[in-house]
Amino acid sequence: MGGLEARELECFLILAEELHFGRTGEQLRVSQSRVSQLLRALERRVGARLFTRTSRRVALTPLGERFLTRLRPAYAELRAAVEDARSAARGVEGVLRIGFQGTADDGLMAALAAFRGAHPDCGTEIVELPFSDPFGAVRAGTVDAAVVLLPVTEPDLVLGPRFAEQRQNVAVSARHPLASRTSLTAAEVFATPLITPAPPAPAYWRRAQAPSDLPGPTVRTLQEGLTLVATGQAAMLLCGPTSEYHARKDIAHVPADGLPDSTLGLIWHRDGETERVRAFARAVRETG
Template sequence: MLERLELEAFLTLAEELHFGRTAERLHVSTGRISQTIKKLERQIGAPLFERTSRKVALTAIGRQLHEDLRQAHQQMEAGLERAVNMAGSIHGTLRVGYSAPWNGNLMIKAADAFHSRHPECDVHIREVQLHDPLGPLRTGALDLQISEFPIDEPDIVAGPVVSHEPRALIVPADHPLARRDSVSLEDLASTPLVTIAGAIPQYWLDQHYPHHTPAGRPITHGPAATYWQEVLSLVALGKGVSPTCFRAAQYYSRSDLVFLPISDAPPIVYGLVWPSDRENSRTRAFVQSLSELTG
């Protein structure tokens, strides 16, 4: 029989593939996580993770165990959620995420407002990685998050819009476009576009990283990054340019990068999303708190 820490440590490590982040999420030491996983592996009689100095990866047995336990864990969580909903109380833990630092600030404000109304419910906040924007929602690591729209998934609710942000183009400081005050969407045809690789819906990529300008001119797609810092580095090294939110300049300003407004681009729309099968009194109350801040 699995102990609770063994279950949570295994599932969290299988998601994070990093002992430090797993320990941080579970509020225990890295050593405790390592000992717990080793104990579980002795109980099973086989390694569950491949560990090297550079990475952590699931073994074949680990992948199968993760799939089996994840489904069972989700069923247990769903049962507890239904019980909470029936009781009508708002307590426990709500896990919320954000995809950009300016939305992280908004999440913190909303969490403070929410917690003042519902002091028995803790709110845990974390950043959603660029390459897997919906994965944490689907695995149960998050209950709700702010993401860039469009989101059109059968298992995800696209909730209220929280903001509209002007678009910008990040270019190297020595790029010919860097001497201008702004650019247009047609300028995207003149230089490669740094894109994103990962578990990202194609319709979302087409919206934010188009293949043609409004006039029909082809846009070349250059290298693809998996993390935001990679995007900045690729642009700085002259491998391409990247669209972003103009507000990003306040958070990622560098001497080797220039953030230019895109004069004719529609704004980036940010909104709340959550799993359709896990909506509950906590998520509804948090949506209300956040909507009042942005309303």
């Protein structure tokens, strides 16, 4: 690899995300001049510019875009391999990072408590995931595993234990004609415009969260969706715990009959299965 250094690759990946030398230096805990040195060294190895830089703007060159596309998954796999070796050598230590969607409900908290009790030397962090990007954090390696709404049919992700099956609710504005109903049929749900997760969530997953025959607005976050519901622009499907957690006077939550239950699943990347992840999966199975 021509003396290629991991620090140069890390610098490139962060700069490609931030497009700002100062913020890149802050993340690497080095000066801006050191960022420039690392980038120049990498560009010398490649033999061409990877970024265009002016006093006002930093942007990837076409070659830089191509390099980023190839490097990102390879670097994530390399990190996962090193982490897996460390985990095997040390046992369940370090920090377990878990992503979640919607609400960190009782089931997730019970699994975390069981994991902490069994592995007191391992810290835990929980990170809320965007409604529109359930899989991105796992792929980027910013979380070790994630609790997401099903379905999941991604070939690069492992679907572990499934849990928390719940009847679905339709969240509507308190002023909506359906707000006074005690329940809704599936046909009524299909005939109601539903708020849909925006890309990059895959089409099949977006359809599962908004199975309506009428188009509704797209949102990136759960809070954006609830705001649109409250203003009467569309309805939104929510699982039971999320409905309870986000109860508010301007939104009514009406149970839906005839729809598949909302189900959560624990996922992780195929190249990122560490002892910590396996131990947490066991805790989910035991408490679920």
